[in-house]
Amino acid sequence: MELATTLTSQTVQNAIREIGINPDYWYPVGWANKLQPGHIMPVTIWKQAIAVFRDTGGKLHALEDACAHKGVALHKGQIQGKHLLCPYHGWEFNGAGQCVKIPYLPETHKLPCAQVRSYPVCEKYNLIWVFPGDASLATSIPLPEVPEFDDPDCLMVPIPAHFQAHFTICNENTMDVFHGFLHKNLQGWFDPVLTSLKTTESSVHADYRVSYKGVMTKILGLSDRGDEVTTRTVSLHYQYPHYHSSLEGVSSLYLMRSPMGAAETKSFTLMFLRLNLPKWLVQPFKPLISAYVWRFLFSKFLDQDIEMMESEQRTYSNNPQRRYVEINPAIIALQKVMMRQYEQYRRKTLSSQLSGNQQEESLSLSEAISSGRVESS
Ligand code: FES
Ligand SMILES: [Fe+2]
Incomplete structure (x- = not known):
């Protein structure tokens, strides 16, 4: 109009x-080249604290920055392979936000159902992008087009x-x-x-x-x-x-x-x-x-x-x-x-x-x- x-x-x-x-x-949260494999970056998108991490294989993941056990900030933890370990008791979360290991729980015991929210995340134009809304919509919402990015x-x-x-x-x-x-x-x-x-x-x-x-x-x-x-x-x-x-x-x-x-x-x-x-x-x-x-x-x-x-x-x-x-x-x-x-x-x-x-x-x-x-x- x-x-x-x-x-x-x-x-x-x-x-x-x-x-x-x-x-x-999609919202940008940081420069992609500043996040090396094995490192975690705390970010906030409209009051949602999110821990973005790059696993040791280089893949990005974004999890709610609060442990499913006691709510401790996960970005203070560490990366082991594809997983993020909470700094407090070492509970281990995969990229989907599921707790896949508790170091002091005998292997014969069943893991509790403990999950943190995971967010769609991607990188383009040397930026890390997170989708903080309805994850099912992420693939249908495009990132901005930046044609000059590859223009020598x-x-x-x-x-x-x-x-x-x-x-x-x-x-x-x-x-x-x-x-x-x-x-x-x-x-x-x-x-x-x-x-x-x-x-x-x-x-x-x-x-x-x-x-x-x-x-x-x-x-x-x-x-x-x-x-x-x-x-x-x-x-x-x-x-x-x-x-x-x-x-x-x-x-x-x-x-x-x-x-x-x-x-x-x-x-x-x-x-x-x-x-x-x-x-x-x-x-x-x-x-x-x-x-x-x-x-x-x-x-x-x-x-x-x-x-x-x-x-x-x-x-x-x-x-x-x-x-x-x-x-x-x-x-x-x-x-x-x-x-x-x-x-x-x-x-x-x-x-x-x-x-x-x-x-x-x-x-x-x-x-x-x-x-x-x-x-x-
Ligand atoms: S608060 Fe995260 S493992 Fe206990
Ligand atoms: Fe201005």
């Missing part, structure tokens, strides 16, 4: 900062980030191209104009026209001359729960979000650049250039964004009743998608758990929250 791009005043209702995720998607002409810059802010605040920051003001001292973009806005049940697509000027425009291949204003289109595509943004064939950004809790979010970003530098110079030094571009250029943008997002979160946490005004329709469209996804999941969970009157009551509560969420003023 095509939406109007006119900037109009909207009052944002704060229920958006209280929503949870729809877990029936692209320089890939992996960008990890960790914010003390609700994921909706982080997602709004990405959709909000009007905040170029914040980055003006870094030769960021200026004069943004929202030119197109489309939405579906699970996505928002926004095009903005933006201008650049300065030496960076030359290095990034935006223009042959840094001293002139160059105007380009930035396209942002939010396909719940992740982003892809591109700058007219010059750069591409895959921004994978990993909400951890009510005021904590991680993201794993893959940025691809087609640098305006000779290939013979770029090719042998790709990892070095990538680290340099990140450290001395984009990390500064990110630091400025983090400061803003965490400030926004603190104000919200101190006074959840406070009202805010938004004028960018792309932000409102984004909020609606995030809210809709959460509500869809809530409805699905409620209908499978409750029956009759109980279900009616809970759904009408959910509708009441949802109907007062965003109002035109």
Whole structure:
């Protein structure tokens, strides 16, 4: 559906900062090359603590990070072959989460039925992905497509980030191209104009026209001359729960979000650049250039964004009743998608758990929250 791009005043209702995720998607939890065989990585996806481990054969597994015996964190344990051993009494769990051995139980005794939840897990684009929702859906839900990953002409810059802010605040920051003001001292973009806005049940697509000027425009291949204003289109595509943004064939950004809790979010970003530098110079030094571009250029943008997002979160946490005004329709469209996804999941969970009157009551509560969420003023 095509939406109007006119900037109009909207009052944002704060229920958006209280929503949870729809877990029936793949979420990134860490860089795959950082988890060696025989090691365990503790991760959190929306309040679920998960122990991801790579067995000695190199295969990944993801188990609930709480032992079936006494709830001790399994990520403190150790790997033996294909199994994870709890640090407390050494109970041994396989990749499916079944307890397959208790070291002090005589072999003649039957093992108790002790099981921890296991999660679908995979690796792609040097990222580890976990599916925290209904495991039976995992194979039918695709991972984001990142075609540049194998493109030898692209320089890939992996960008990890960790914010003390609700994921909706982080997602709004990405959709909000009007905040170029914040980055003006870094030769960021200026004069943004929202030119197109489309939405579906699970996505928002926004095009903005933006201008650049300065030496960076030359290095990034935006223009042959840094001293002139160059105007380009930035396209942002939010396909719940992740982003892809591109700058007219010059750069591409895959921004994978990993909400951890009510005021904590991680993201794993893959940025691809087609640098305006000779290939013979770029090719042998790709990892070095990538680290340099990140450290001395984009990390500064990110630091400025983090400061803003965490400030926004603190104000919200101190006074959840406070009202805010938004004028960018792309932000409102984004909020609606995030809210809709959460509500869809809530409805699905409620209908499978409750029956009759109980279900009616809970759904009408959910509708009441949802109907007062965003109002035109
Ligand atoms: S708490 Fe894990 S083995 Fe006892
Ligand atoms: Fe920014």
